[in-house]
Amino acid sequence: MIILGIHEGHDAGAAIVKDGEILSAVNEERLVRKKLFMGVPRNSIIECMRIAKLSPDKIDKVAIAGILGTMAPPGWENISFKKKIYQFICNYTPFPKTHFFINLQRALFRSFRNKSVEKYIRSIGIDAPIEYVDHHKCHAASTYYTSGKEECLIITSDGSGDGVSSSVYIGKDNELRLLKEFPTFHSIAYYYGYITQIAGFKMFRHEGKIMGLAAYGNPQKVYKIFEKCFSFKDGRPVNNLGVIGETAINFLKRSLRNVSMEDYSAALQKRTEDVISKYIDYYVKEKKIYDVAVAGGLFANVKVNQRVLELPAVNSLFIHPHMGDGGIAVGAALAVSAAEMANEGNGLKPYKLKNVYFGPSYSNDEILEAIENNKLKGEYIRDIERYVAEKLEDGKVVGYFDGRMEYGPRALGNRSIFADPTDTSINKWLNKRLRRTEFMPFAPSILDTAAPDYYENYISGRYPAQFMTITFNTTKEAQKARAVIHVDNTTRPHVVSKQSNPRYYKILENYRELTGLPLFVNTSFNIHEEPIVCSPDSAIKSYLNGIVDVLVMGNWVLER
Ligand SMILES: [Fe+2]
Incomplete structure (x- = not known):
């Protein structure tokens, strides 16, 4: 089928x-x-x-x-008239607040589809x-x-979808059974969106910047304000403020007027972690199911995921890679x-997913054609795995394009930029080159054999760690590669096994042979606000823009 x-x-x-x-x-x-x-x-x-x-x-x-x-999230601009009606109802009527009205809302708006x-x-x-x-x-x-788990507790959480912002399912006997769903009105992710917007970034796009900033602030200063906003009570997430959209944004703007971006980000992050941990802990204990699988935009928050995995009652956590x-x-x-x-x-x-290389791939011939169409001269290298490792050892920034494109927000070694993991100044100069404003450090790709020595609590998180969807506290051993560790001593690794990507694994092995380090920087192959490159043409365009020193595509190499 x-x-x-x-x-x-x-x-x-x-x-x-x-x-x-x-x-x-x-x-x-x-x-x-x-x-x-x-x-x-x-x-x-x-x-x-x-x-x-x-x-x-x-x-x-x-x-x-x-x-x-x-449907339109609150604060979204340029929306159609129908969506404005929906937004109005979400914001100003009590209808969407209860479960009964979720279904009424679905019935009312179905014809808008x-x-x-x-x-x-x-x-x-x-x-x-x-x-x-x-x-x-x-x-x-x-x-x-x-998830690879025949039985697990499933929690979804996002801004909004079909009138709902979060749901609880049980996966058992190859089927999904809905336990609870909570209306958009009680969306926790919306609060993250509001703060992203207040900080001057784009809602539903730049939430990761707030998460990165949080590590620099003091969460206690304005924690109480977020306590006033949302909580988990009697088995459900609750929007205590009683409003959403512009009204909620205005309340937060007023309350946070003299607070630094770092401090309110830290408070919001801590509140989100506390509430989501309480939420998951509650259902894990109530249902006595200790393996958890999650999805929804809120779980793009890798620090929330770390907190959930660290809950004593949670045995394992899987985050869908996309x-x-x-x-x-x-x-x-x-x-x-x-x-x-x-x-x-x-x-x-x-x-269990072996990998997430579900996109298009390009042969060496197609790559060569793209190089020639761009009037460039490439060099064919047979032992490309050694070549890449040597260039990295040499301090070069390598754009790497190989095999099928990754599915999901993270570059997992097929459309990636690689660099030295020990250069602590890299966050400044490479972000500048990529025209990014990031507050999280770059993340590493690491050999699976080395990961247990580098990360605490790694074994229970090793499956999601293959997809870069969770952070770990780092060990003393990991401090050798300081450039990929955040100020709070965490890192968001991409753990590579031979089975998931043999060629990439070989590059990492070669790099370890040359430098003694089983990891290097792996960041997505794109500049700020652009999607990750897909075709050889888009990779060549980035190379010509000067974002990488060396471009490796299949066995073909371009070097300035
Ligand atoms: Fe969603």
């Missing part, structure tokens, strides 16, 4: 899932070169079918993420039946079926795939 998953909202994308296995998954931003693209992911749909070598008539079913479609995806897929010859899947169920399916809305095309396809498989037999058994 072949399912095409589609998401047309924030970070739109498509995916092909065959009998529960992800054959391809691409987000539209990478193809149209517009960060977090919203709209019908026309190119991703075509690209996913091309990668999976499928014609439109081979699709058995289409799974579209979201019953209501994309944009039909442009349907029109598009019919226009390209896909006749398969269409199923719409609830937004949070997509998040839940994305993480349950890739935890935000960019991952719900896969989630929709997995949910429908699982239901179809359950109808036919035992259903879809949760499995």
Whole structure:
């Protein structure tokens, strides 16, 4: 059974899932070169079918993420009239506050659902039946079926999707059972968004900057203000302030007028960690299920994830690698795939992802063609793994492009920039070169064999650590590579196994042979506000812009 998953909202994308296995998954931003693209992911749909070598008539079913479609988050500009009505209702009526009204809201707004995806897929010859899947169920399916745990507690949390901001599911016997869902009105992630906006960054895009800044502040100074805003009481997250959107933003602006950005970021981060930890601890104990899987934009917060994993009651934690809305095309396809498989037999058994290289790849010939089209002269290197390690030892910044593009927000070694992990000044000069304002240090890729010596509590977090979705406290051994450690002594590693990426593993081994270090800086191959590079052409463009000293694509090398 072949399912095409589609998401047309924030970070739109498509995916092909065959009998529960992800054959391809691409987000539209990478193809149209517009960060977090919203709209019908026309190119991703075509690209996913091309990668999976499928014609439109081979699709058995289409799974579209979201019953209501994309609604406007508060504070969002340039929204349509219909969405403004929705926003007004969210902000000023008591309706969306209770569970009963979530369903009423769904019934009221169902007819608002944009039909442009349907029109598009019919226009390209896909006749398969269409199923719409609830937004949070997509998040839940994305993480349950890739958790590798037959039984686990699933928590989703984001700004809003289909009138809901968080849900609790139990994954058992290859099925998802909804326990609770909490309305948008009680969204914790919205508070993170408000503060991101107040700090002068973009809501739902730059939350990571606030998380990075938090380590520099004193959380106690204004913790009480956030205590007033949101909490976890009687088994549910609660918006204590009783307002959302502009009204909440104005309250925070007034309350934080004379507070430094670092201090309010620290307080917000601590409050978020405290409330989410309490929330997960509550359901883990109540349901006596100690393996947890999470998804939703809030879990892009790697520090929250660390706190959850450190809870004494939590045995293991999995974060779906594409935890935000960019991952719900896969989630929709997995949910429908699982239901179809359950109808036919035992259903879809949760499995572990070997890697997340679900995007397009380019052969050495195609790379050479791109180099020549750009009127450049490349050099073919046979032992590319040694070559890259030598360049890094030499202090060069290497742009590395190889194999299939990663799925999700993190570059995991196929569209990455590598650099020396010991140079503590790197955060200044490399961020400047990449035109980024980051408050988190760069993250490392590290050999799996070395990770237990470098990170505390690593064993219980080793699965999510393959996807760079969690931080760890660092050991004394790790201090050798100070450039990848934050001021609070944590790091967000990408742990590489031979099985997940043999070529990349070999580069790391070569680097260790040359320097004694089993890790180096791995940051995404893009400049600020641009999506990660996808094709050789976009990698060459970045090289010509001067962001890397050496560009390695397959076995071809460009060096200035
Ligand atoms: Fe979401």
